[in-house]
Amino acid sequence: MFQHSLVIDGRRTPCFDSGGGRPGEAVVFVHGNPGLGADWLPFMQQAAPFARCLAPDMPGFGAADKPADFDYTVAGYARHLDALLAERQVERAHLVLHDFGGPWGLAWAAQHPGRVASLTLVNVGVMREYRWHYMARIWRTPLVGEFFLATTTRFGFHLALKHGNPRGLPREFVDRMYDHFDRGTHRAILRLYRATSDLGGAAEALRAALAPADFPCLVIWGKRDPYVSSRYAEEQREYFPRAEVVYLEDSGHWPFADNPQGFAAALLPFLERVTTPPAAAT
Numbered sequence: 001m002f003q004h005s006l007v008i009d010g011r012r013t014p015c016f017d018s019g020g021g022r023p024g025e026a027v028v029f030v031h032g033n034p035g036l037g038a039d040w041l042p043f044m045q046q047a048a049p050f051a052r053c054l055a056p057d058m059p060g061f062g063a064a065d066k067p068a069d070f071d072y073t074v075a076g077y078a079r080h081l082d083a084l085l086a087e088r089q090v091e092r093a094h095l096v097l098h099d100f101g102g103p104w105g106l107a108w109a110a111q112h113p114g115r116v117a118s119l120t121l122v123n124v125g126v127m128r129e130y131r132w133h134y135m136a137r138i139w140r141t142p143l144v145g146e147f148f149l150a151t152t153t154r155f156g157f158h159l160a161l162k163h164g165n166p167r168g169l170p171r172e173f174v175d176r177m178y179d180h181f182d183r184g185t186h187r188a189i190l191r192l193y194r195a196t197s198d199l200g201g202a203a204e205a206l207r208a209a210l211a212p213a214d215f216p217c218l219v220i221w222g223k224r225d226p227y228v229s230s231r232y233a234e235e236q237r238e239y240f241p242r243a244e245v246v247y248l249e250d251s252g253h254w255p256f257a258d259n260p261q262g263f264a265a266a267l268l269p270f271l272e273r274v275t276t277p278p279a280a281a282t
C-alpha cells in the first residue's frame with residue numbers, strides 16, 4: 001500500500017493507492033466530515049488482491065492542503081475528485097462513499113455516469129426531504145459554529161462521538177480524526193455546510209442522471225445513526241434499481257469503524273463480484 005503526495009490543481013492531496021487491478025479501473029474510497037483516507041486502510045488491504053484501491057484525503061481534511069481559496073462546495077469537491085481520478089488515470093470508478101463523500105461522489109457520478117462501475121453508499125445516499133442534523137445546524141449558524149469548533153477539546157470530541165454509537169468507536173480512530181481537526185478543517189466544515197443549502201432538493205436531479213444508468217449498488221447503513229436516519233437506506237432503491245441494502249443493527253454513523261467485521265462481510269463480496277472481469281466470472 002503506497003501513499004502518494006499528489007498535487008491536484010496546486011493543492012497537496014495525500015492518496016493511498018494499492019496499485020494492481022484492471023487498467024483504468026479502481027475502487028475509490030471517499031471519506032466525509034471529519035474523515036480521512038486512512039479510515040479505509042483495513043478494507044483496502046483486504047480488497048487489494050482483486051482490485052486496485054484509492055483513498056485520498058480531500059482538501060480541508062486529514063493531511064491535505066486546507067487553503068482559504070478552495071471551493072468548499074459540493075461542486076468544488078466533485079471537480080477535485082474528477083481531477084484526482086484523471087491524475088491517477090482512473091477511467092471507471094467503483095465509488096465507496098460515506099457522509100459528505102456521498103454528495104461529492106454522487107455529484108461527480110451525475111456528471112460522468114458512463115464512468116461509474118458501481119456504487120457503495122455508507123450511511124448516505126440520495127436523500128429526499130433531508131433535514132440537517134443538530135450538529136450541522138450549529139455549524140451553519142454564524143459565530144455559533146466558529147465558537148463551537150474553536151472550543152472543542154479532545155475530550156469533548158470523544159464525548160460527542162459517543163452519541164449515537166452504541167458499540168463505541170475505537171480510541172485510535174477518534175484520536176486520528178481529532179489530530180487533523182485544526183483551523184483549516186474548521187474552515188472547511190463551516191464553508192461546506194453553509195454553502196450547501198438543500199441536499200434534499202438535489203434528489204430529483206440525481207435521480208434523472210443516475211437511475212437510468214442502473215449501476216450495481218450496495219447500501220450499508222448503521223441503524224443507530226443519529227445524523228442520517230436509516231429510513232433513507234431503503235429509499236435508495238428508488239434511485240438505484242439494483243440496490244442491495246444491508247443494515248448493521250447496532251452500528252452508528254461510522255459502521256466501518258464500530259463494526260469492521262460486519263462492514264467487511266457486506267462490502268468485500270460485493271466489490272469482488274463487481275470488479276471481476278466478465279470472462280473470469282463464467
